[in-house]
Amino acid sequence: DAGITQSPRHKVTETGTPVTLRCHQTENHRYMYWYRQDPGHGLRLIHYSYGVKDTDKGEVSDGYSVSRSKTEDFLLTLESATSSQTSVYFCAIGYTGGTSEVPGNTIYFGEGSWLTVV
Amino acid sequence: GQNIDQPTEMTATEGAIVQINCTYQTSGFNGLFWYQQHAGEAPTFLSYNVLDGLEEKGRFSSFLSRSKGYSYLLLKELQMKDSASYLCAVRDAKGGGNKLTFGTGTQLKVEL
Numbered sequence: 106d107a108g109i110t111q112s113p114r115h116k117v118t119e120t121g122t123p124v125t126l127r128c129h130q131t132e133n134h135r136y137m138y139w140y141r142q143d144p145g146h147g148l149r150l151i152h153y154s155y156g157v158k159d160t161d162k163g164e165v166s167d168g169y170s171v172s173r174s175k176t177e178d179f180l181l182t183l184e185s186a187t188s189s190q191t192s193v194y195f196c197a198i199g200y201t202g203g204t205s206e207v208p209g210n211t212i213y214f215g216e217g218s219w220l221t222v223v
Numbered sequence: 224g225q226n227i228d229q230p231t232e233m234t235a236t237e238g239a240i241v242q243i244n245c246t247y248q249t250s251g252f253n254g255l256f257w258y259q260q261h262a263g264e265a266p267t268f269l270s271y272n273v274l275d276g277l278e279e280k281g282r283f284s285s286f287l288s289r290s291k292g293y294s295y296l297l298l299k300e301l302q303m304k305d306s307a308s309y310l311c312a313v314r315d316a317k318g319g320g321n322k323l324t325f326g327t328g329t330q331l332k333v334e335l
Contacts, residue, residue, distance in 0.1 A: 136321050147310065147327035148266070155321075163322070195265060199321045206280070207271065208254060210321045214265040 108132045109215035111196050117221045124183040126218050128196030130176075136199030136210060137179040139163075139171065141192040142217075148195065154179055186222040194218045225249045227326035229311050234332045235301055243296045243329045245311035253316035256323060257285050257296045260308045269309075270296070298331075306333045 108131035118124050128137060139151040140163075150163030152171040160171050168190060170182045183190055196215040203209030226248045235241040247255070254273040258266035272278055272287035272294060284297040298305055308328040315322050 138322075140325075145327065148312075148325040150322060150324070153322060164324075207268070208273070211256070211268055211271065212321075212323055213268065216265050 109196060109198055109213065111194075111215040111218045113218060114216065115219045117223060118186050120187060120222055121185050124186050124220065124222075126181045126194055126196075126220070128179045128181070128215060130179075130198050132198075132201075133176055134198040134201050135176075136212075137173065138197040138199075138212065139169075139179070139181045140195045140197060140214075141165065141190075142195060143192050151181065151194075183220075186220075188222050190220065191222045192220060194220060225313055225315065225324040227311055227313060227324060229309075229326040229329045231327070232330045232332070234334060235298075237301055237303060237333055237335055239301050240297065240299050241301060241331065243298075243309050243311075243331065245294045245296070245326060247292050247294070247311070247313050247326075249292070249313050249315070249324075251316035252289060252313065254314040255285075255287055255294050256312045256314065257283075257294075258310040258312065258325075260310060260328065262307075266310055301333050303333050303335075306331060 110129045112127045138153040140148045142148045149165045154160045154173045172180045197212045199210035229245045257269040260266040270285040277286045282299045287294045310328045311326040312323040
């Protein structure tokens with residue numbers, strides 16, 4: 106358990122409305138990520154963060170913005186939701202500790218947020 | 224950029240051995256990861272390879288050949304609970320950020 110909590114876990118929203126998904130971690134890890142997962146595409150990186158107020162785009166960042174004002178929280182905002190953004194969204198952290206079997210910054214995922222845009 | 228290929232589906236029998244292959248092309252390589260994902264759940268970390276060779280963890284083993292851009296995940300003594308999607312992912316050595324690029328996953332079905 107990497108101490109990751111996503112909220113909301115399920116949401117239905119209307120096209121054109123803004124939506125914010127929250128990721129909260131309790132263990133002070135530096136790296137945080139937002140992925141989306143869709144059939145036929147697998148997991149794709151939307152945005153990531155390497156520290157407070159330090160964020161960068163992933164491969165599918167259009168239509169999304171992020172903010173990280175505190176180490177423990179990473180917010181993903183859909184500025185104006187579209188049906189193509191219906192997906193499962195996974196937050197992840199890069200686990201700071203490492204061992205001989207598990208390398209440092211191994212990525213661990215939260216439980217996911219199911220978003221439907223109608 | 225990165226390109227990762229793995230088979231879409233595989234079926235195997237309980238108690239048998241199955242090998243899931245993954246090939247990749249990358250501009251920078253800093254490790255290959257395997258994750259397991261049960262339906263409706265989050266991916267969970269299984270194994271990691273950064274050097275050539277075989278890493279064994281109980282019933283699961285993972286192999287890497289960097290020169291060939293090839294990895295496989297070997298599952299022994301298959302159990303019904305091993306029915307899941309197996310995701311191959313490559314860590315990018317360039318640009319920082321500790322980013323992983325994932326393949327689309329191999330859906331493994333274990334049958335009696």
